[in-house]
Amino acid sequence: MSHHHRVLSVIGPSRPSPEVARDAYLLGRFLGQRGAVVVCGGLGGVMEAVSRGAHEAGGLTVGILPGADPKAANPYVRVPLATGLGHFRNYLVVAAGTLVLAVGESRGTLSEATMALTLGKPVWSLHWRTPLEGLQSFANLTELQEALLQWWNSPAGR
Numbered sequence: 001m002s003h004h005h006r007v008l009s010v011i012g013p014s015r016p017s018p019e020v021a022r023d024a025y026l027l028g029r030f031l032g033q034r035g036a037v038v039v040c041g042g043l044g045g046v047m048e049a050v051s052r053g054a055h056e057a058g059g060l061t062v063g064i065l066p067g068a069d070p071k072a073a074n075p076y077v078r079v080p081l082a083t084g085l086g087h088f089r090n091y092l093v094v095a096a097g098t099l100v101l102a103v104g105e106s107r108g109t110l111s112e113a114t115m116a117l118t119l120g121k122p123v124w125s126l127h128w129r130t131p132l133e134g135l136q137s138f139a140n141l142t143e144l145q146e147a148l149l150q151w152w153n154s155p156a157g158r
Contacts, residue, residue, distance in 0.1 A: 005060070006157060007037045009097030009121075011090075011113065012046025013106035020104035020127050021049045023141045027103060027126075028053025030145055034152065037062060039096045041089065042073040042080055046103050051076035064093045091115055099151065101144070105129060122156075124148075 008031060012024055024046040031038050032054035040047040042063020051061045055076040063077035066089045073080035083089045090108065094100050094116035102113050102125040110130060116123045117134045125137045126144050138144040151157040 005035060005037045006099075006152070007039060007097050009039045009094050009100045009116070010046070010050045010103060011040070011093060011100060011109050011116075012050070012103040013109055014043060014045035014047065015106075016045050016049070016104045017127075020046065023126055024049035024103040025053040026141055027101065027144070028055075028059070029057045030148070032057030032059025035059065039064065039093060040077075041066070041093050042077050044074060048074040048076065050103065062096070064089050064096065094121060095119060097121065098157070099124065102126070102128060102135075 028038060028050035037060045038050060038054040039062045040050055042065045051074055054061050061077050062079040063073040065072055065080055065082045066086045068082050068084040070080035070082040090112045094112050100116040100121050100123045102109055102123060104127045113123050113132060113135060123135050124144060125135055128137050
């Protein structure tokens with residue numbers, strides 16, 4: 001077992017549907033149980049749901065915040081990084097992860113996914129409709145988790 005932690009970025013809308021929020025929470029739990037470091041934008045919606053799941057499962061949660069106040073982070077973020085960069089912080093969110101997981105879709109999430117692909121990061125998505133070259137879309141959470149387990153045990157995931 002190597003000592004470095006897998007860092008995964010999770011992106012998604014700040015106003016998700018209940019189904020998207022639930023899957024983000026369950027994905028967070030899945031990642032937290034496996035000792036991943038979960039990086040997100042640190043605020044509400046999908047960011048809060050994935051942070052809550054990861055935190056409850058004992059994972060480390062990092063929130064890269066748009067504003068200058070670390071207290072703006074959702075309560076499940078253990079490491080709030082207050083950047084004062086506004087939307088430019090989105091670049092840092094996707095640059096931080098080895099893999100970028102998009103749960104749900106919004107204009108901001110689409111821009112983040114595009115940035116991640118431009119950086120050469122793999123982007124895996126759930127609850128996604130817009131075709132985006134290079135994006136790997138999954139039909140449901142179970143399929144995404146199975147792919148994550150395979151990735152985890154591959155050289156790419158180490």
